[in-house]
Amino acid sequence: MTRRGRGASGAKDRQGRLLVVEGLDGAGTTTQARLLGERLRAAGRTAHVTAEPSGGPAGALIRQVLSRRVTGRDGRAFDARALALLFAADRLDHHADEIAPKLSRGVDVVSDRFTLSSLAYQGAALGDMAWVAEINRAAPSPDLTVFLRVSPRVALPRRRAATLDREIFEVDAFQRRVAASYERALEVRRAAGDRIAEIDGSRPVEAVADAVWAAVSSLD
Numbered sequence: 060m061t062r063r064g065r066g067a068s069g070a071k072d073r074q075g076r077l078l079v080v081e082g083l084d085g086a087g088t089t090t091q092a093r094l095l096g097e098r099l100r101a102a103g104r105t106a107h108v109t110a111e112p113s114g115g116p117a118g119a120l121i122r123q124v125l126s127r128r129v130t131g132r133d134g135r136a137f138d139a140r141a142l143a144l145l146f147a148a149d150r151l152d153h154h155a156d157e158i159a160p161k162l163s164r165g166v167d168v169v170s171d172r173f174t175l176s177s178l179a180y181q182g183a184a185l186g187d188m189a190w191v192a193e194i195n196r197a198a199p200s201p202d203l204t205v206f207l208r209v210s211p212r213v214a215l216p217r218r219r220a221a222t223l224d225r226e227i228f229e230v231d232a233f234q235r236r237v238a239a240s241y242e243r244a245l246e247v248r249r250a251a252g253d254r255i256a257e258i259d260g261s262r263p264v265e266a267v268a269d270a271v272w273a274a275v276s277s278l279d
């Protein structure tokens with residue numbers, strides 16, 4: 060993965076920053092991405108909040124698979140490797156169509172999930188994080204990834220409060236595997252040079268938002 064936003068001289072150009080919020084289902088990524096967008100705007104920056112799966116065509120198909128409205132042939136479960144490829148395709152399309160144009164106009168982009176989600180979720184589903192990393196090789200590195208650490212025990216009641224219909228990954232045993240997978244994915248991405256802030260997401264919303272803001276404010 061290549062870090063964007065630097066010219067041939069290595070000097071920073073006038074691009075916006077790609078800021079990613081990550082965590083288990085129920086960690087509070089949607090809430091914190093929205094609040095970060097608001098704080099950026101209040102600080103005088105232009106900010107765009109987005110999410111993956113994206114609103115593009117691959118994202119729409121993924122949403123249907125997650126909610127079981129689309130299955131594999133004859134009602135069989137949708138193939139897990141094919142789903143991993145869809146997430147990778149959605150990411151490239153999302154970046155090309157929505158994220159990169161905003162960044163190049165100096166807009167900060169806050170994404171609720173990005174590549175780390177694929178490493179954690181598809182890494183856990185397939186038991187092959189290296190392959191998941193390979194199919195996501197062309198996705199750019201965020202300027203900052205904020206990981207909201209919550210235990211599956213804390214995330215569970217939040218998910219239950221927020222939704223009635225559970226998507227395919229919102230199964231307690233799987234969420235515990237995803238939690239372990241996130242820890243491995245964080246190591247992999249840190250070793251690759253990504254800037255990552257780990258934040259205790261089990262605190263009240265405003266306390267988490269303050270910690271997210273402190274991490275973003277520490278960017279040069």
Ligand SMILES: Nc1ncnc2c1ncn2[C@@H]1O[C@H](COP(=O)(O)OP(=O)(O)OP(=O)(O)O)[C@@H](O)[C@H]1O
Nearest residue numbers: 083084085086087088089090217221260262263264
């Ligand atoms: N720090 C927090 N403390 C208590 N409740 C929270 C906190 N953050 C979010 N919530 C609540 O938990 C529920 C899920 O929050 P949110 O949608 O932000 O999570 P999420 O990580 O995006 O979940 P999912 O990935 O399943 O969509 C919401 O009802 C939200 O108000």
Ligand SMILES: Cc1cn([C@H]2C[C@H](O)[C@@H](COP(=O)(O)O)O2)c(=O)[nH]c1=O
Nearest residue numbers: 084111112146172173176177180181228
């Ligand atoms: C980007 C991405 C997401 N997922 C999973 C994570 C969640 O279970 C759903 C998205 O639902 P949300 O409520 O909108 O967060 O998809 C994934 O498995 N792989 C990914 O790359």
